[in-house]
Amino acid sequence: MAEITLVEAVNLALARAMSEDKDVLLLGEDIGVNGGVFRATNGLQARFGRERVIDTPLAEGGIAGVAVGMAAMGLKPVAEIQFSGFIYPAIDQIINHASRMRNRTRGRLACPMVLRSPCGAGIHAPEHHSESPEAMFAHMPGLRVVAPSSPARAYGLLLASVRDPDPVIFLEPTRLYRLFRQEVEDDGVELPLDACFILREGADATVVTWGAMVPETLAAAEKLEEEGVMIEVIDVATLKPLDVETILRSVEKTGRCVIVHEAPRTAGFGAEVAAEIAERALYSLLAPIKRVTGYDVVVPLAKLEKQYIPSVDRIIDGVRQVMEAS
Amino acid sequence: MGNIEMGFDLHMDLVQLLSPSGEISKAASKSAKDIERLVRFYRAMTRTRIFDNKAISLQRTGQLGTFASALGQEAIGVGAAAAMEERDVLVPSYRDHAAQFYRGMAMSECLLYWGGDERGSDFKNARGDFPNCVPVATQAPQAVGAAYALMARKEDRVVVTFIGDGGTSNGAFYEALNMAGVWKTPVVFIINNNGWAISTPRELESAAETLAQKGVAAGVEGRQVDGNDVIAVHEVVRRAIDKARSGGGPTLIEALTYRLGDHTTADDASRYRDPEVVRAQWTREPISRLRAYLVSEGAWSKEQEAELHKECAEEVDREVAAYLNASPLNCDAMFEHLYAKLPDTLQWQREEARRFAQRSANGNGNGHG
Ligand SMILES: Cc1ncc(C[n+]2csc(CCOP(=O)(O)OP(=O)(O)O)c2C)c(N)n1
Ligand SMILES: [Mg+2]
Numbered sequence: 001m002a003e004i005t006l007v008e009a010v011n012l013a014l015a016r017a018m019s020e021d022k023d024v025l026l027l028g029e030d031i032g033v034n035g036g037v038f039r040a041t042n043g044l045q046a047r048f049g050r051e052r053v054i055d056t057p058l059a060e061g062g063i064a065g066v067a068v069g070m071a072a073m074g075l076k077p078v079a080e081i082q083f084s085g086f087i088y089p090a091i092d093q094i095i096n097h098a099s100r101m102r103n104r105t106r107g108r109l110a111c112p113m114v115l116r117s118p119c120g121a122g123i124h125a126p127e128h129h130s131e132s133p134e135a136m137f138a139h140m141p142g143l144r145v146v147a148p149s150s151p152a153r154a155y156g157l158l159l160a161s162v163r164d165p166d167p168v169i170f171l172e173p174t175r176l177y178r179l180f181r182q183e184v185e186d187d188g189v190e191l192p193l194d195a196c197f198i199l200r201e202g203a204d205a206t207v208v209t210w211g212a213m214v215p216e217t218l219a220a221a222e223k224l225e226e227e228g229v230m231i232e233v234i235d236v237a238t239l240k241p242l243d244v245e246t247i248l249r250s251v252e253k254t255g256r257c258v259i260v261h262e263a264p265r266t267a268g269f270g271a272e273v274a275a276e277i278a279e280r281a282l283y284s285l286l287a288p289i290k291r292v293t294g295y296d297v298v299v300p301l302a303k304l305e306k307q308y309i310p311s312v313d314r315i316i317d318g319v320r321q322v323m324e325a326s
Numbered sequence: 327m328g329n330i331e332m333g334f335d336l337h338m339d340l341v342q343l344l345s346p347s348g349e350i351s352k353a354a355s356k357s358a359k360d361i362e363r364l365v366r367f368y369r370a371m372t373r374t375r376i377f378d379n380k381a382i383s384l385q386r387t388g389q390l391g392t393f394a395s396a397l398g399q400e401a402i403g404v405g406a407a408a409a410m411e412e413r414d415v416l417v418p419s420y421r422d423h424a425a426q427f428y429r430g431m432a433m434s435e436c437l438l439y440w441g442g443d444e445r446g447s448d449f450k451n452a453r454g455d456f457p458n459c460v461p462v463a464t465q466a467p468q469a470v471g472a473a474y475a476l477m478a479r480k481e482d483r484v485v486v487t488f489i490g491d492g493g494t495s496n497g498a499f500y501e502a503l504n505m506a507g508v509w510k511t512p513v514v515f516i517i518n519n520n521g522w523a524i525s526t527p528r529e530l531e532s533a534a535e536t537l538a539q540k541g542v543a544a545g546v547e548g549r550q551v552d553g554n555d556v557i558a559v560h561e562v563v564r565r566a567i568d569k570a571r572s573g574g575g576p577t578l579i580e581a582l583t584y585r586l587g588d589h590t591t592a593d594d595a596s597r598y599r600d601p602e603v604v605r606a607q608w609t610r611e612p613i614s615r616l617r618a619y620l621v622s623e624g625a626w627s628k629e630q631e632a633e634l635h636k637e638c639a640e641e642v643d644r645e646v647a648a649y650l651n652a653s654p655l656n657c658d659a660m661f662e663h664l665y666a667k668l669p670d671t672l673q674w675q676r677e678e679a680r681r682f683a684q685r686s687a688n689g690n691g692n693g694h695g
Contacts, residue, residue: 057526305442
């Protein structure tokens with residue numbers, strides 16, 4: 001078993017999916033010879049050919065629309081949008097078509113496609129390269145929205161996403177692409193697309209997070225443990241459909257909840273998690289729910305991105321607030 | 327050789343007035359050969375190239391973020407910007423600092439931008455110009471809108487906008503061209519066709535024989551020019567601008583050049599293209615071509631060359647110092663200019679950002695980050 005990075009795990013899962021199913025193909029900008037700007041598709045064109053690993057013209061709306069057409073005709077396209085800041089023209093196709101092809105045709109046609117895109121800040125990238133658009137997609141009926149936070153989960157969740165009969169938005173945190181390595185067995189075993197993962201158990205407070213904020217949250221958990229506060233860390237992993245039960249069970253146990261995400265606060269996905277808890281577990285709460293999120297500002301350029309991304313300090317502060325409230 | 331007097335030319339012969347070896351064409355008008363102006367072009371192109379070298383080395387030494395150099399493409403920006411009036415509006419992509427410098431953007435502003443500081447887009451000069459545009463092709467419809475506004479307000483100003491060869495594959499580009507054609511807006515589209523969109527070669531972007539042809543279906547005149555020939559670029563753009571200014575509507579100009587460098591400092595072009603091909607393209611690059619002509623006319627000497635390099639290096643050093651010594655940004659900047667007035671409901675978020683910035687500056691935050 002090899003120790004690999006998250007981006008290598010993406011590559012491994014794509015190779016696995018392509019070798020087990022001839023209908024799987026990849027399309028996107030610079031994904032072929034160049035192997036993608038993050039090398040997520042490195043070597044795949046050489047291995048599977050130009051017909052299955054397509055370097056497309058520069059047209060995100062077109063890439064998404066072509067993928068819809070391919071999927072409706074039985075292929076399983078995995079489209080890469082080079083950075084999620086450029087995903088917006090693709091949204092028309094995703095919302096108006098991918099997410100509702102099955103519904104509109106009463107199941108006659110479907111859209112088994114994956115739209116992968118790197119997201120998030122923290123790698124000193126230029127303008128428009130640091131977006132966190134998960135809430136927009138989670139809002140749309142008919143989609144699955146997945147955000148891996150480790151090499152193993154990237155592998156298992158991406159395999160599941162490719163094999164899933166419906167469209168999946170797969171958001172890969174660039175900050176984690178090469179942050180750490182993990183042993184990942186290329187066993188073709190997928191992970192469930194309807195389950196949160198409890199990364200660390202604790203009795204004092206539940207911290208719900210996903211994607212790029214998972215390492216900071218785990219670092220906060222370790223610091224808090226030093227002062228005797230044990231937090232339960234939940235990686236949502238699949239934002240939609242949301243495994244509310246796992247979150248509720250945890251909050252019922254701890255009585256406290258902090259939600260951490262990098263995207264701006266207002267109408268962020270944390271609001272959805274908080275609303276579910278408020279509706280279904282309010283009486284278990286010992287303290288008001290707390291959100292630690294990006295500010296409601298345009299994600300800043302490199303010089304200030306550290307001050308934008310929720311820090312370990314802010315997460316710890318948030319947990320202390322719910323601890324002190326009761 | 328194309329006849330630049332021609333009107334709507336479907337053949338779109340390539341306009342070239344200065345050959346790669348520096349010979350001037352008989353078709354070049356007297357004004358096109360104006361030596362004083364050509365020296366100005368030469369200086370501007372050299373200045374941009376010296377800046378690019380420095381910016382790349384700043385990036386390599388961790389003092390600048392990702393940077394997109396204009397190496398080999400200086401003639402397009404300089405030739406086009408020189409054809410504009412100061413009051414005209416530039417709607418750039420992200421690789422157009424040759425034009426921006428010509429229009430008065432400070433090198434330190436360019437460095438701030440790529441160094442991750444929003445103040446780089448608050449230009450001291452050319453304050454009506456649009457900021458860099460990274461989402462490829464989104465600038466094209468904006469240029470049409472800007473031109474529409476100038477037309478509606480009866481202002482004697484035109485818009486010049488740049489886009490890459492890859493950018494012309496994007497729907498926004500076609501939509502922009504189409505609208506410009508319908509409304510006859512005073513806008514000049516310049517395609518910087520450098521042969522590559524990161525690793526994607528021109529032939530994988532479009533099956534069209536030329537990119538200038540893309541104007542045809544939109545009823546927009548298309549022209550093709552040697553983008554490494556600053557004299558031809560200037561002539562063709564000047565005519566397009568004159569036409570736009572006099573109510574003749576838009577023009578699409580495809581300027582043929584070659585990206586001699588990596589796409590950006592984050593790219594490694596040796597992964598996808600043959601260095602031999604790149605080396606061959608160096609024989610066509612714009613600066614030595616113009617130098618050869620100026621020298622042959624007795625208008626440029628070794629001494630002047632050395633003096634120019636010294637001047638440029640000094641300017642670049644001053645500008646780098648201004649960039650490196652820029653006042654530090656504090657977290658308030660995230661909230662400034664978000665709205666004309668920060669809503670009261672956001673004040674507490676700014677307070678929170680300040681509080682955590684203070685804690686981390688004092689080193690008494692919880693943990694790292
Ligand atoms: C809409 C959009 N998609 C993808 C990108 C990522 N990207 C940045 S530059 C580039 C290639 C652009 O090529 P071209 O238009 O030819 O301009 P050049 O960089 O060669 O000047 C790509 C794909 C982007 N910035 N915007
Ligand atoms: Mg290009």
